[in-house]
Amino acid sequence: MSYANLLLEVKDAVALVTFNRPEKLNPLNRETIHALHRCFADIAADPAIKAVILTGAGEKSFVAGADINELETLSAAQGRAWSLEGQQALALIEHLPKPVIAAINGYALGGGLEVAMACHIRIASPNARLGQPEVKLGIVPGYGGTQRLPRLVGKGRAIEMILTAEPVTAEEAHRIGLVNRVVAAEELLPTARQIAAKILENGPVSVALCLDAVHRGMEMPLEEALAWEAAQFGLSCATEDIREGTRAFLEKRKPRFPGR
Numbered sequence: 001m002s003y004a005n006l007l008l009e010v011k012d013a014v015a016l017v018t019f020n021r022p023e024k025l026n027p028l029n030r031e032t033i034h035a036l037h038r039c040f041a042d043i044a045a046d047p048a049i050k051a052v053i054l055t056g057a058g059e060k061s062f063v064a065g066a067d068i069n070e071l072e073t074l075s076a077a078q079g080r081a082w083s084l085e086g087q088q089a090l091a092l093i094e095h096l097p098k099p100v101i102a103a104i105n106g107y108a109l110g111g112g113l114e115v116a117m118a119c120h121i122r123i124a125s126p127n128a129r130l131g132q133p134e135v136k137l138g139i140v141p142g143y144g145g146t147q148r149l150p151r152l153v154g155k156g157r158a159i160e161m162i163l164t165a166e167p168v169t170a171e172e173a174h175r176i177g178l179v180n181r182v183v184a185a186e187e188l189l190p191t192a193r194q195i196a197a198k199i200l201e202n203g204p205v206s207v208a209l210c211l212d213a214v215h216r217g218m219e220m221p222l223e224e225a226l227a228w229e230a231a232q233f234g235l236s237c238a239t240e241d242i243r244e245g246t247r248a249f250l251e252k253r254k255p256r257f258p259g260r
Helices: 030-045 076-094 111-118 145-153 155-164 170-175 185-200 204-218 222-237 240-250
Strands: 006-011 014-019 051-056 061-063 100-104 107-109 121-124 129-131
Touching: 006 030, 014 030, 014 185, 030 076, 051 061, 051 111, 051 185, 061 100, 061 111, 076 111, 100 111, 100 185, 107 111, 111 129, 111 145, 121 170, 121 185, 129 170, 145 155, 204 222, 204 240, 222 240
Parallel strands: 014 051, 051 100, 061 107, 100 121, 107 129
Antiparallel strands: 006 014
């Protein structure tokens, strides 16, 4: 499978998806968004892929933002369509029933931060800079930045980041909960693979159900969210995975989950 401006490599059930325009710091354009949507749709449909790592080519940038040349000519209707296309692609990442880890290897600005925030886990190298600088261009974040950022770091901190347009360092991003870890640049992909491998030791059905419970529950009142969690717990009790997992625990061995 090939995708415009993206590289896909699958190893040990983990897909490594790389934004591949390093000479321009891996900007997002419409072609790349369409490719990203198609790539993750294919990943969702491939049972051989159990987890995903998303990163950028080169040493400077994860995704440095949108392709400005495409933005300046948009009408109101075209801008709304552009935003909805990007939101649909990122929703596919966020709701993928397989863990997605963003390995942020440099600039994650504008659409780049929005892509990273749609991932389930974010790790960054020390040179990473993360921000929503859209107001400097006279526009609004359009791929979920005004919604996912406050959910991750809180309303006040998100508003400050969005309205000042100032990026934060990797360490500050870690302090405010925007990234899970900061690791040396040379350890970024190995750490992402270690996290993926650790997740893949667990029951794949329960991993998918946990992701669903968290995503849906965050948008519900607590009472409804707890009821949804109970429903997901019930579904997990009807799987072959729970039989294998409990037997393995009692027999003091590693489980061999069938994934159903």
